[in-house]
Amino acid sequence: MSSWRDNVRKVEPYTPGEQPKEEGVIKLNTNENPYPPSPKAMEAVSQIKNLRKYPDPAAVKLTEAIASYHGLSKEEVFVGVGSDDVLAIAFMTFFNSDKPVFFPDITYSFYPVWAELFEIPYEKKALDQEFKIRIKDYAGENGGVVFPNPNAPTGILMPLDEVEEILKGNQDVVVIVDEAYIDFGGTSALELTRKYENLLVVQTYSKSRSMAGLRIGYAMGNKDLIRAMNDVKYSYNSYTMNEPSILMGAAVLEDEEYFQETRKKIIDTREWFKEEMKGLGFTFPDSKANFLFASHEKFAAEELFEAAKEKKIYVRYFDQPRINDYLRITIGTKEEMEALLDFFREYFKEK
Numbered sequence: 110m111s112s113w114r115d116n117v118r119k120v121e122p123y124t125p126g127e128q129p130k131e132e133g134v135i136k137l138n139t140n141e142n143p144y145p146p147s148p149k150a151m152e153a154v155s156q157i158k159n160l161r162k163y164p165d166p167a168a169v170k171l172t173e174a175i176a177s178y179h180g181l182s183k184e185e186v187f188v189g190v191g192s193d194d195v196l197a198i199a200f201m202t203f204f205n206s207d208k209p210v211f212f213p214d215i216t217y218s219f220y221p222v223w224a225e226l227f228e229i230p231y232e233k234k235a236l237d238q239e240f241k242i243r244i245k246d247y248a249g250e251n252g253g254v255v256f257p258n259p260n261a262p263t264g265i266l267m268p269l270d271e272v273e274e275i276l277k278g279n280q281d282v283v284v285i286v287d288e289a290y291i292d293f294g295g296t297s298a299l300e301l302t303r304k305y306e307n308l309l310v311v312q313t314y315s316k317s318r319s320m321a322g323l324r325i326g327y328a329m330g331n332k333d334l335i336r337a338m339n340d341v342k343y344s345y346n347s348y349t350m351n352e353p354s355i356l357m358g359a360a361v362l363e364d365e366e367y368f369q370e371t372r373k374k375i376i377d378t379r380e381w382f383k384e385e386m387k388g389l390g391f392t393f394p395d396s397k398a399n400f401l402f403a404s405h406e407k408f409a410a411e412e413l414f415e416a417a418k419e420k421k422i423y424v425r426y427f428d429q430p431r432i433n434d435y436l437r438i439t440i441g442t443k444e445e446m447e448a449l450l451d452f453f454r455e456y457f458k459e460k
């Protein structure tokens with residue numbers, strides 16, 4: 110007997126980090142920014158009117174603000190509902206070859222989920238012993254390349270000359286550089302979009318701009334790439350950007366001082382935290398992101414993850430080969446990091 114169940118699309122969904130409902134939690138598990146967004150965001154709320162009407166499908170106000178911030182024209186910017194939306198549309202738009210798309214084996218775990226959903230063939234390329242992306246693995250024939258820089262969850266930054274090497278070897282396919290964490294110490298590949306028309310650089314408001322709750326991401330690149338993405342978007346859902354996001358997203362770009370200040374606070378806390386963690390027996394690749402990917406010489410990561418959670422401190426643990434001895438710890442405020450360090454000190458003393 111046939112059933113509607115036979116025709117249900119079966120997918121293995123992406124699992125995001127927990128959003129605990131209990132009170133008094135120290136939340137260092139989803140790389141959110143511990144500081145509020147610029148006050149300009151809330152000021153912009155008062156300008157929200159006309160919620161009765163559909164928003165501008167091209168979100169021109171926001172697109173122009175982002176373009177001008179990065180020295181681009183609005184035809185070179187695509188905005189979406191978080192970079193997850195932008196990346197998903199980019200996968201749909203650019204990865205339509207029979208050849209596999211390449212990405213690292215240890216990376217943002219949404220990539221294989223989209224590849225499966227859109228039936229895109231893919232091949233994972235193993236990171237080296239030190240968790241670095243091996244440039245030469247990306248030289249073979251492929252249907253496209255995508256990687257985060259800095260990589261997640263390792264935090265390792267690829268220098269721009271290596272990004273360019275990947276581009277040099279892949280000029281017939283689209284190369285996507287996912288720069289969710291670039292503001293915490295890296296140099297954006299944006300300048301390379303001038304030289305490589307097949308490069309798409311994706312950034313987000315969720316981490317460095319403290320606006321994960323608003324959902325704003327964007328892609329920058331050659332206007333033909335952007336036009337192709339818009340064609341796909343308008344074939345799928347025209348009104349993705351809501352009016353509050355458009356106004357608040359544009360407004361915060363006017364507050365460069367606040368952005369630099371909070372960015373610096375996180376970088377400073379991260380560098381101090383690295384030293385403290387070394388002192389406690391942790392090892393980790395050098396991170397240029399707003400998290401540290403750390404392993405302890407004596408204690409298993411899963412045990413520490415569970416024990417910290419008991420004390421209402423949430424970090425991220427991935428039960429996956431090669432990385433199941435690591436904790437990914439978001440850089441919060443200095444006080445939050447002190448609380449986590451105190452927890453480790455207590456726990457190690459008792460054992």
Ligand SMILES: *Cc1c(COP(=O)(O)O)cnc(C)c1O
Binds near residue numbers: 140190193287321325
């Ligand atoms: C957080 C993250 C994203 C998605 O962020 P959005 O909130 O959807 O903008 C994309 N890529 C990587 C590597 C991330 O860590």
